[in-house]
Amino acid sequence: MRVQDLPTPALVVERSALDRNIDTMAAARPGPLVRPHVKAFKSTVMARHVAERAGHRFFCCATLREMEGMARAGLGDDLLLANETLDQARLRALVARGDARISVAVDSVETVEVAAAAGADVLVDVDVGLPRCGCVPEEAGGLADLARSRGLEVRGVMGYEGHVVGNPDRAGRVAAVAESRELLRRAHSEVGGEVVSVGGTGTYDLHGDDVEVQAGSYLLMDTDYGRLGLPFEQALRVEATVISASPKGWFVVDASLKAFGMDHGNPSVPGFDVFFCSDEHTTVLVPDGASGAPPVGTRLSMLPAHVDPTVAMHEQMAVVDGDEVLELWPVDLRGW
Amino acid sequence: MRVQDLPTPALVVERSALDRNIDTMAAARPGPLVRPHVKAFKSTVMARHVAERAGHRFFCCATLREMEGMARAGLGDDLLLANETLDQARLRALVARGDARISVAVDSVETVEVAAAAGADVLVDVDVGLPRCGCVPEEAGGLADLARSRGLEVRGVMGYEGHVVGNPDRAGRVAAVAESRELLRRAHSEVGGEVVSVGGTGTYDLHGDDVEVQAGSYLLMDTDYGRLGLPFEQALRVEATVISASPKGWFVVDASLKAFGMDHGNPSVPGFDVFFCSDEHTTVLVPDGASGAPPVGTRLSMLPAHVDPTVAMHEQMAVVDGDEVLELWPVDLRGW
Numbered sequence: 001m002r003v004q005d006l007p008t009p010a011l012v013v014e015r016s017a018l019d020r021n022i023d024t025m026a027a028a029r030p031g032p033l034v035r036p037h038v039k040a041f042k043s044t045v046m047a048r049h050v051a052e053r054a055g056h057r058f059f060c061c062a063t064l065r066e067m068e069g070m071a072r073a074g075l076g077d078d079l080l081l082a083n084e085t086l087d088q089a090r091l092r093a094l095v096a097r098g099d100a101r102i103s104v105a106v107d108s109v110e111t112v113e114v115a116a117a118a119g120a121d122v123l124v125d126v127d128v129g130l131p132r133c134g135c136v137p138e139e140a141g142g143l144a145d146l147a148r149s150r151g152l153e154v155r156g157v158m159g160y161e162g163h164v165v166g167n168p169d170r171a172g173r174v175a176a177v178a179e180s181r182e183l184l185r186r187a188h189s190e191v192g193g194e195v196v197s198v199g200g201t202g203t204y205d206l207h208g209d210d211v212e213v214q215a216g217s218y219l220l221m222d223t224d225y226g227r228l229g230l231p232f233e234q235a236l237r238v239e240a241t242v243i244s245a246s247p248k249g250w251f252v253v254d255a256s257l258k259a260f261g262m263d264h265g266n267p268s269v270p271g272f273d274v275f276f277c278s279d280e281h282t283t284v285l286v287p288d289g290a291s292g293a294p295p296v297g298t299r300l301s302m303l304p305a306h307v308d309p310t311v312a313m314h315e316q317m318a319v320v321d322g323d324e325v326l327e328l329w330p331v332d333l334r335g336w
Numbered sequence: 337m338r339v340q341d342l343p344t345p346a347l348v349v350e351r352s353a354l355d356r357n358i359d360t361m362a363a364a365r366p367g368p369l370v371r372p373h374v375k376a377f378k379s380t381v382m383a384r385h386v387a388e389r390a391g392h393r394f395f396c397c398a399t400l401r402e403m404e405g406m407a408r409a410g411l412g413d414d415l416l417l418a419n420e421t422l423d424q425a426r427l428r429a430l431v432a433r434g435d436a437r438i439s440v441a442v443d444s445v446e447t448v449e450v451a452a453a454a455g456a457d458v459l460v461d462v463d464v465g466l467p468r469c470g471c472v473p474e475e476a477g478g479l480a481d482l483a484r485s486r487g488l489e490v491r492g493v494m495g496y497e498g499h500v501v502g503n504p505d506r507a508g509r510v511a512a513v514a515e516s517r518e519l520l521r522r523a524h525s526e527v528g529g530e531v532v533s534v535g536g537t538g539t540y541d542l543h544g545d546d547v548e549v550q551a552g553s554y555l556l557m558d559t560d561y562g563r564l565g566l567p568f569e570q571a572l573r574v575e576a577t578v579i580s581a582s583p584k585g586w587f588v589v590d591a592s593l594k595a596f597g598m599d600h601g602n603p604s605v606p607g608f609d610v611f612f613c614s615d616e617h618t619t620v621l622v623p624d625g626a627s628g629a630p631p632v633g634t635r636l637s638m639l640p641a642h643v644d645p646t647v648a649m650h651e652q653m654a655v656v657d658g659d660e661v662l663e664l665w666p667v668d669l670r671g672w
Contacts, residue, residue: 062616084579086633110632132619133580133588243420244469258648263598279644280398283468296446297422308615312594315671335651
């Protein structure tokens with residue numbers, strides 16, 4: 001099959017760019033120093049490819065669906081739900097399968113009790129500056145004590161500096177990571193355990209070998225992370241078709257806000273200016289000096305602003321080498 | 337099953353509110369005066385419910401996947417692809433099934449030729465002010481002539497005033513609809529045919545009985561259309577769980593930008609202020625004067641800002657009567 005035979009919109013991954021991204025990260029942080037984040041690609045086939053190529057065998061997930069799918073796929077050497085869950089029944093069933101090592105983030109008495117009822121290992125999730133999940137550092141030791149009193153293994157701490165990973169100023173990232181790490185260091189000294197799980201694609205090279213980095217976006221990338229000057233390439237695009245062209249200076253393609261995560265802004269159409277997005281139409285302007293709109297029927301590529309929600313809108317990724325479609329990888333971990 | 341037994345995030349439809357919305361629209365515009373837009377709900381079960389309750393038997397769709405699914409479900413009395421397509425092979429296969437009347441919008445020589453190769457009926461799509469698809473009115477007659485010369489039935493014209501439907505000022509909507517209708521009237525006089533297909537939820541009551549209105553959002557509604565003072569109720573919500581609460585004044589729920597269309601802004605959490613959305617976390621602030629954050633484990637409801645892309649992110653809708661889950665309706669028409 002060739003790329004032009006795919007119905008549009010089609011999610012397309014350039015295999016060589018993906019593999020260079022995998023290799024670049026694995027050279028910087030080999031094996032267990034990276035815990036790839038499944039939320040960024042939601043595909044067990046892709047997870048297996050990353051594990052086989054780079055040797056990263058431990059994964060983290062954002063949802064129970066992702067955890068369940070990874071376990072079923074035989075990718076359960078060490079799965080971390082890097083998120084809080086109150087769904088005791090599903091967590092217990094996941095642990096009871098017995099085919100995966102299951103750890104969960106906890107940041108409250110309630111989430112510790114859920115982990116205890118399920119028999120999962122835990123990491124204490126610490127607020128290191130992002131206003132989201134994570135206990136305040138002073139409470140981390142108490143939660144660890146509670147977990148141990150319930151018979152749980154406390155593997156260590158997690159602190160996601162999500163307020164830092166997208167800062168395009170590298171010096172700013174360096175300074176903010178140092179602050180976050182100091183908060184996490186203090187919490188870790190109270191919690192104990194061997195695991196310190198931090199970061200993301202934007203801060204992957206600002207951490208030492210004493211931590212594991214949770215990174216996922218580096219594999220496929222998006223235009224938002226593209227601003228940071230990281231050594232990762234844009235491997236993901238959406239193929240679209242020009243379905244209309246107006247003599248008034250715009251044309252329309254058939255991929256839009258049902259095919260792209262919109263929270264980081266509009267997708268891009270290289271060489272043109274995106275005017276606005278509708279459900280199934282993106283209206284595109286021809287900039288001054290350009291040679292005009294592409295003819296109706298033209299295929300072109302669009303670049304997502306935010307990779308994670310974009311992938312989650314598609315049922316498969318076409319993995320390509322230039323014009324040739326090599327494989328179709330199901331996005332089998334969407335939903336919850 | 338009860339609502340609190342659904343894993344979160346869960347898309348929930350209040351059956352009584354849905355049915356009141358259906359009845360309100362059917363009273364204003366009975367039978368063929370509304371062509372419900374499948375893109376807003378992407379479910380053949382829901383389409384059948386609307387057809388049986390309201391007598392709207394003709395539907396419009398935004399994608400070939402929606403057209404194919406509706407035909408397969410036996411809902412093909414009169415299906416309009418209210419969009420341009422260049423996918424000749426799939427359109428031809430759809431027509432060749434023979435179990436549905438298939439019409440498509442055309443606005444260019446290229447799209448007429450695709451319809452001709454497939455043997456589909458056509459409506460000439462006219463630009464009535466929205467910078468998107470649609471030929472300029474002066475070209476409509478020529479495209480109709482071309483289509484007839486290819487042996488196609490030209491059923492009439494379509495003109496979607498998408499630049500008007502969201503205007504919260506009713507007088508502004510009235511004036512703009514009058515302008516759009518005048519453009520479409522001129523085009524129709526050149527094109528001929530019996531069908532004049534226009535509008536949407538925001539302009540459903542600004543058109544006469546000489547046209548059909550393409551409306552979909554009225555069935556489930558969202559907070560964006562809610563600003564317009566229309567007689568339709570919010571029937572759709574997303575159930576979420578509080579997974580974390582910070583002593584610093586925020587709490588976190590487990591439904592966010594992978595569960596909501598974000599192009600019209602953040603979802604709402606009634607009684608609280610949404611701070612920001614991450615992939616699987618919404619951080620919510622407790623406003624001054626409120627009694628505090630809900631405890632970890634609390635279930636609460638969130639309201640989408642844009643119904644169409646929100647529904648497209650979920651695999652099912654739980655149709656409920658208060659706390660009771662009556663049915664699970666698959667969102668079976670997602671993708672392309």
